Amino acid sequence: EVQLLESGGGLVQPGGSLRLSCAASGFTFSNYAMSWVRQAPGQGLEWVSHIISSGTTKFYPDSVKGRFTVSRDNSKNTLYLQMNSLRAEDTAVYYCAKAAWGLGGSFSGAFDIWGQGTMVTVSS
Amino acid sequence: QSALTQPPSASGSPGQSVTISCTGTSSAVGAYNYVSWYQQHPGKAPKLMIYEVTKRPSGVPDRFSGSKSGNGASLTVSGLQAEDEADYYCSSYAGTNTWVFGGGTKVTVL
Numbered sequence: 001e002v003q004l005l006e007s008g009g010g011l012v013q014p015g016g017s018l019r020l021s022c023a024a025s026g027f028t029f030s031n032y033a034m035s036w037v038r039q040a041p042g043q044g045l046e047w048v049s050h051i052i053s054s055g056t057t058k059f060y061p062d063s064v065k066g067r068f069t070v071s072r073d074n075s076k077n078t079l080y081l082q083m084n085s086l087r088a089e090d091t092a093v094y095y096c097a098k099a100a101w102g103l104g105g106s107f108s109g110a111f112d113i114w115g116q117g118t119m120v121t122v123s124s
Numbered sequence: 125q126s127a128l129t130q131p132p133s134a135s136g137s138p139g140q141s142v143t144i145s146c147t148g149t150s151s152a153v154g155a156y157n158y159v160s161w162y163q164q165h166p167g168k169a170p171k172l173m174i175y176e177v178t179k180r181p182s183g184v185p186d187r188f189s190g191s192k193s194g195n196g197a198s199l200t201v202s203g204l205q206a207e208d209e210a211d212y213y214c215s216s217y218a219g220t221n222t223w224v225f226g227g228g229t230k231v232t233v234l
Contacts, residue, residue, distance in 0.1 A: 033221075035223070037170075037225075043227075044127070044213060044225055044226065044227040044228040045162070045170065045213050045215070045225040045228070046127075046225060047215075047222070047223040047224065047225060050221050050222070050223070052221070057221075059220065059221040059222055061222065095169060095170070097170075100172065100175060100181075102175070102176055102179075107158075108158065108160075108175050108176055108179075109156065109158025109159075109160060109175065109176065109215075109216070109217035109223070110158070110160040110172055110175035110176070110215070111160070111170075111172060112172045112175075112181060114169040114170050114171070115169060116168075116169055117169060
């Protein structure tokens with residue numbers, strides 16, 4: 001079964017750090033780009049980071065650039081999100097998501113597998 | 125990147141159709157045919173329903189269809205069923221490996 005399982009969420013004080021993990025199973029993890037997407041309580045989805053299959057190139061929106069770092073260990077089938085200088089507005093459920101392939105393995109711009117999410121609460 | 129604009133709510137009776145709009149910009153929805161739609165039930169992870177504007181992943185009923193015109197996109201759910209009651213999010217690729225999502229639309233089956 002294709003599955004993503006996040007862990008590492010919790011309560012952290014403003015200015016603190018947290019590292020999230022996402023364990024992948026049921027597919028060849030090293031072949032796929034991955035993203036992190038978050039959802040603040042009662043709010044919509046927000047894309048947070050993207051890393052290509054090899055791990056050599058990473059992308060972020062302005063809201064987290066310089067504070068968050070995405071990485072992956074393809075030997076361990078695991079995706080990570082290092083979050084530093086956390087703010088109250090970073091409070092959210094964080095999902096890891098697998099980039100989907102289109103027909104013939106082409107780029108599709110979509111995410112077809114999502115984890116169950118891990119909650120991050122930034123509060124004093 | 126600016127979020128895509130969706131109506132906060134939509135509703136329909138069982139068997140009817142409901143259409144959700146998603147308004148973007150020329151640098152996101154208008155620039156690429158990489159619009160996706162996700163369904164999210166309360167407390168659950170999002171589920172991909174439509175990708176590349178009109179394509180349905182395996183297992184998604186053909187009651188779900190997508191379209192795009194200019195800087196806007198739409199998701200139509202035909203033959204509404206009780207299990208279609210959920211939040212729906214549009215998303216667009218915005219270039220250089222970046223993405224933008226809509227604020228979500230809550231669909232109620234009356």
